[in-house]
Each structure stands twice: as C-alpha cells, then as structure tokens.
Amino acid sequence: MKISLFLNRRQFLMTTAASSLLLGAGRVAAAEPIKTAGIYTVPVEQQWVSRIHNAALTAQDRGDISYSFSENVSNTDYARVIREYAEAGNKLIIGEVFGAEQEAREVAAEYPDVAFLMGSSFKEDPALPNFAVFDNYIQDASYLSGIIAGSMTETGNIGMVGGFPIPEVNRLMHAFMAGAREMNPDITFQVSFIGSWFDPPKAKETAFAMIENGADILYAERFGVSDAAKERGILAIGNVIDTQPEYPDTVVASAIWHFEPTLDKAIAEVQAGSFTAADYGIYSFMNQGGTSLAPLGTFDGKVPAPALELVKKREAEIKSGAFSVTINDDEPTSS
Template identity: 65%
Template sequence: MNLITRGLCLFALLFGITALAAPPVERPVVAAVYSVPVEQQWVSRLHIVLTAAEARGEIEYRFSENISNTDFERVMRQYAEAGAHLVTGDSFALEAAARRVARDYPQTAFLMGSSGKAQAPNFAVFDNYIQEPSYLTGMIAGGLSKNGKIGMVGGYPIPEVNRLMHAFMEGAREINPKVTFSVLFIGSWFDPPKAKEAAFAMIDSGVDVLYAERFGVSDAAKERGVLAIGNVIDTQAQYPQTVVASALWDMAPTLNAAIARVKAGTFVGEDYGQYSLMKHQGSSLAPLGTFEGKVPAELMAKVREREAAILDGSFIVKVNDSEPKSSAR
C-alpha cells in the first residue's frame, strides 16, 4: 500500500467514510444511465467527456439513453452485474432507486447527479454548481435589456435549476436594480416545442431578453428578434445573432477525478460538487464570439471585474435553491 492510499484509508477511518474494497484497474469500464437523450444539454456534458476519455484509451465507455423511470434501476443493476467499475448518470427523481443499487453492489463505484449527500462506501454525488458564470450572464442580460423585462423558461423548479436562475437574476439586478422577471417551468427536461411556445408567450408580454434554460427558447428568440442567454452549453454557433453569452458547464474535472480514483482503487462516497466551480475550471463564461464588440465595453469591464473577484474568492455567488418567482407586473 503506497503512502497516498494509506492516507486515504486513514482519512476514511477518521471521518467515517469507508473505502471500496475494489482493487486498482488500468482501464475501467464506465457505464452511464441517462433518463434523457444524450443531446440534451445536461447529460451531454457527461457524454462528451466520457466519449473523449474512451477515444484516448483511458476507459471503456458504455451508456443507455432515454431510460424511463420504471427501467432506470434495472439498467443500473445490469451494468453493475456486468462488471462496470464506475456507474454514473442523472439520478435526481430516482434517487432512492440509485442508492439501493449502490448498496447492493458495494465494490462498484457510483457517481450520480444528486441533490443529496454522498453515501458510504461507494455512492458519490455531483451537481451543476455553475451559479458563478450564471451570475455573470445575468449581468450581461441586465445591461442589454432595453426595457428591463427578462423572461426565464426552465424545466422543473429543482435545486439544480433554481440556483442558476437565482444567480442569473442577482447578476441582472447588480446592473439594473429595477429589472423584472417572468419565470415559467414547462414540466419537462426535453420538450423544445413546449419551451418555444412558453418563450413566445413571454415575448408577446414584452420581454426583450430570454434566459434559455431549456432547448427551444433560443429558437423563439431567434424568430422574434430578441436576445437569449444560454445555459450549460454554448449554442452561439447555432444562434449567432441571438445567443449573447452562456454559462458553461465542463464535467471533465469531475469525471477525471472520479476515474483517477477508480483506477487507483481509492474511490469513496464523497461530494464532487466543488469540481463544477470556476476555480476548478468546471464552469466558465462562454466567449462573446459574434457579440464581441457589440456588448458595451463599460458593461463587460464590470463583468470581468466580477469574474476576477469570483476567481480570487473575494466575491461569493450565493446558492439559493428555492423556487424563483416572477416579479413582472
């Protein structure tokens, strides 16, 4: 046992975290279970990183997409039974089922998207803590809105969505304290037509900037000639005259850390949420691209100043997981 492994074991004993009994593995099999298609922005972050890791020869990657709630637990068990070294995916609504599977396969590593805490010995959690760049995009939106009316379309009012919306709203208020928001949740993680119709209704009510938490919103913005702010991925290439900026999420720091622990035989149930923060390069403000020079220099100077303060720790973006409400009158 090397010094690093011994240190991790001592840490586990001191803090009540039990390390896996699984031995080190050179090229682990990583299996992902996704409840939505891999092109959906949230799970695409995992899929892209894992596909790249397989292409580099670091892992063997298997995945199942668009899995229904009734089949999710069964598919997880199949991967664990087949010998996957690490199982990942988006549990959330299926939290209890995912944790049951982890308990039944203590030598398999599990890293699941979760609003809850890690579970010893083998259930680690991650989350999209990208509220920092969301705050920065809110500043841009607040500065670009001509009438101070911003529309926000989300999937469900769960913590992973709520915290990003609240950060965005606070960023907008920093630039324009009088800005108002129309907030609507469509009740789906992947229904672009429904999100588009919701966005149309907001535009009809007078908003001139849209927060596109879901696919479909930017399509409505493009058709009606209003601006949009992206979320999780950069879609400016598809909407060059519409999407001004985006809060980007990069799962590479999270997944690379987990894979390294599986390879070393040191994986434990712990919280990987920190790897989504800007200081770990797990999130960032997308380049302005086609909007370079179109966003007022004075506004961008404020954004860059706030970005630097976030990175050096002198400014903390608060995490607010409560459901955001409309303030539009």
C-alpha cells in the first residue's frame, strides 16, 4: 500500500495497539470479556473503519472484549460473514451495513441473543431489538475545520470530493461549507462524489479537475484528495483521521472521529443485559467526546487570528450547548 495514503499494515496495527494500551490504563478489566467481531467492507487502514477498529482494540486491551475481525468483505458476502460470527458465539458484532442493510437485518433477526451495532444510513427498528445503529455525526468538528478553510482560501473557491452522497457524508460537507461561509459568505464550492469508499486514484483525478477549475483548498473526504493537493502545492482539509503527519505542508486541519464513546456505551449495555435497538449517533457529537478538531501542528501560527478566535468561541459554545451546528443530510451541490 502507498505510504503517502496510510500506514503500512504492520505499523498500523502496532500503533493502534500501543495507543490502546495507554488509553486503557487504569481501567478495571471486565470479569468476562464480551466475544466481539468486526465486519468491514474495506481494509482496516481506511480512515472511517480505522476509528472503529482502534476503539475495539482499546476495549480489548482493557479487558472488556475479545476481538476478531474480517476486512474487505463484499456487500454480497456480508450476511454470510455475520452468520458465521454469530454461530461462533460472538455476543457483539460491529461493522457497517450501508450496502447490505436488508440482508444484515434479516440475519440479525435470526440471532436475538447477539447484539449488533452497525453503521447505517437508516434508523433503529423497535421490531428488531438487538440491532442498534450509529453514524459518525462529526459535523461539529467539520464546521470548525470549515472556518479555518474559509480563512485560508485566496481564490474563494473550495473543492470537495466525497465517496457517496449519503447522509453521513452530506452532513459533514454542509457543516464544513457553513463554517467556511462564516469567514466569507461569497465562497463558492465545487462538489463531486466518486461513487466509491476506497478509490484513491479516482479521488485524486477528481481533485485535479477541481484545481484546474480554480480551487485552492480541497476538502479531502476520501483518500487521494490530499495527494492531488500536495502535488499541485495547494492546501487540504482532512476528515475522520489526522493525516497531517503524512502531509505536513498540505493538510491544515482535520475533523477527527472518536468511536470510543459509541462502542463503550454498547459494551456497557451488553454487560448490563440491557442492549436494545437505539440510535447511537449522539455519541459522535463533540459534547459527548465523539469528535474533535485535530491540532494545527505544522500550521500553528499560519491560520489567521480571527479564524482561530471564532473556532475557540464556537467550540466552547458547542460543548456548552449554546450553539448547535445544523445537521443537513441533503445532497450538497456545487455553487
């Protein structure tokens, strides 16, 4: 795999395991670790899934769960893998069913004693009490990263490359756009979706086209966008994970997703025997510790002071409840 996109497999797993040990220090291990499985349609290095994977490693290291996982599972094979893990005695199954909703829910109904916590564009169904849903509602940090982007653009033209126009992606883009317009209401946006969760070459080519059309900052919802920005000498805003170490002169800021509050809530419910159908999306909110704005790092001192002052003000207001970022799940369009 390309080092510019993400850590190699061995380094990634060692890093996440080490950080998990530190995060789990001081916790009392559960007497009976919950046998837990993760099912992912992409590699665990992919940014969104990496946050789930890392949280599971953290929970395992503190003794709450015993964790195994399958990656690169196709949507057509997803139901079979769910059934295999359920038959193997797993009591908590986590993953993402965006492309296999109906099949996943049908299989979950066959195993009422297994708790399912699944990334989904749909809501929970009371008729399926063992199937809870989540989504990364990190619009709070996306909004803050938009403020920074709005203060850094010189052309007033920002390019945005996403995977699919589903609610999870749409709400982050709208929040980012709202933040940018706080600094300059006349900013224009180029918006495009590549039709894939993991196609860095396609994302890169889409970003190149936006740069040719005047964009001087890119919103990198997908891998590959920051590579285009780096090659053309412009800036990028990251999403879900902090990629600034790989792009120190390119990635200004990133909205970070922390899956730990979501998973920890599910673990507590399973331990208590009270797990039920619910929407866990709230645990991704900033006031729940589910999202944060990455440190500026190499861009410390380079972001205009008015933007930083507004970021600080809005962050405090979001955490206190005095300000709420609008959640807009409609598909965004170019302006």
